[in-house]
Amino acid sequence: MLKGLLRLAPYAAALFTLISAAHAEDGRRVFTGTLGKTPIVVELNTTQPDEVNGRYFYEKYHRDLALSGSLHESTLTLVEGENRYGEDEPLPTLKLEETSNGWQGEWQSPQGKKLPVKLAEAKLPAPTSMTLPFIATLPQSAPYEYLRLQGLKLKPAKKENFMGYDLQWWTEPESKISLFSVESGLPKDDLQRVNQQLLGRLWREVISYHGCLLQGGVNTDFMQQAEPKMISPAVVSLNISTSYYCGGAHPDFGDSPLNLDVRTGHPLSLADVLWVGAGKPLSHADRDSTGDQPLSASESEAYSTYQREVLVPWLIKQFTTLYPNEMKKPAEDDDNACDYSDESIWGYSPWYFTTKGLYLGPYFARVARACDAPDWSILPYSVVKQHPGAVKLQLPQD
Known part of the structure; x- marks a missing residue:
């Protein structure tokens, strides 16, 4: 199989x-062609002529090279790469003229070497x-x-x-x-x-x-x-x-x-497995075949409210009962301690199934990221089964 x-x-x-390659809604267009004799793939966004941006890769190497520049009438002038860290090094450039189906022109290295560039609207192999x-x-x-x-x-x-x-x-x-x-x-x-x-x-x-x-x-x-x-x-x-x-x-x-x-x-959301709110679990659009479909604005707002006002307080109460020592609020003068009683760290917990129960991890700010991923924050299946989510699952025993 x-x-x-x-x-x-x-x-x-x-x-x-x-x-034919579809044009992205945000204005990006994709082209294929050659730089010199080497096949390349190029993505360009020319919707703002004074701030053109894009990228390209050599088919042999697959790694992106950034493009930026401007479009004046039918002439596209681009710089390849970026001086990210305050350098002032010369960079390769491309100067292209628009054609009926793409662009053509030349690439020039900082040392003056020139290579022809020919690009046409990309044709995609069909799935x-x-x-x-x-x-x-x-x-x-x-x-x-x-x-x-x-x-x-x-x-x-x-x-x-x-x-x-x-x-x-x-x-x-x-x-x-x-x-x-x-x-x-x-x-x-x-x-x-x-x-x-x-x-x-x-x-x-x-x-x-x-x-x-x-x-x-x-x-x-x-x-x-x-x-x-x-x-x-x-x-x-x-x-x-x-x-x-x-x-x-x-x-x-x-x-x-x-x-x-x-x-x-289908991918499972936490509400598919565990629901502690009133009424039926919220319908989650991420249960499609790819997991790509986002929540609607109203669903997202409702679920955010549920997480903040219902799920997090409930979860802290459960963990405080199950793991009182770990959940104990640290002393105010202990700057190195992890405060797992803080509601803000449980709002968007990474979670997964284990043989012992449902693992839900906290998420700390960067300065305290060492507190992430404790090994104890597991919600037993005996508790999870009392609050089933939108999908009927056969969960193991604790």
Whole structure:
């Protein structure tokens, strides 16, 4: 089954028919062509002629180079790269003239070397029935990223058995992003749905890696580790920890779990699993097949109010009963202590399933991030089952 899943759009572009690249709603347009004799992919936003911005990558290397400049009548003048840290170094430039289907002109290095540039409106390989659902959305939502993924492949890494389920790990070599697929232990259709989501998440993280590189420049740091937390006939749950520096004053780190309903393959929100408010749980639009559809404005406001006024006070009360020592408010003169009684740290908790219960983590400000991810903040399933969410799940016993 995995062999079929891995015959994805990034690996079979030559077999696809071609469709025209859609223009993004924000004005970005995508072009393909050559710089010298080397194939490139270019994204440009020329909606503000005096502040044109964009990026491009060589198909051989896949890493973005930033573009900025201006458009005067039909002449586009761009600078490649940025002097981010106060340098005053000369940078390569591009001077392009608009054509009926793109741009042409020349690239010039700071030393004076010149190479011709020819660009045409991008034609995208069309997704097929074997394309991951996430990747199949990219021609419309992110054609530039879709074209980048055409040249990237996953490599098999280690195998392991976790909770009786065989896992195959996969790595994208350039970013070193890794994640697993489930090879056995679930019905065939469930395996397919779950693995589509898992591999889709891997590719999302690859895109995030390249976004970090573009934003941070040469000093970028992006390290990630995925860890399965629980697999059962009902759920697949894992945590993704990322340590990153994408420019700015400080590096940072954080957790971004993924929790899947095995029956549907859809991502689960916390309200799908745990609901302590009045009435029925709020309807969450993130239970679609890709997890991309955001909450509506009214849903978002209602859920934010529920989190702040209902869920957080309830959660603090539960943890104070279960873990009185850990939740004890520290002395005012103890600047190094972690105050887990502070309501503000529980508003948007990263959460995942464990064999012992539902893990909900606090989120501290940067200065106190060492207090993140305590190992004790687990809500037993006996408590969770008393407050079921919008999705009926078969939860384990404590």
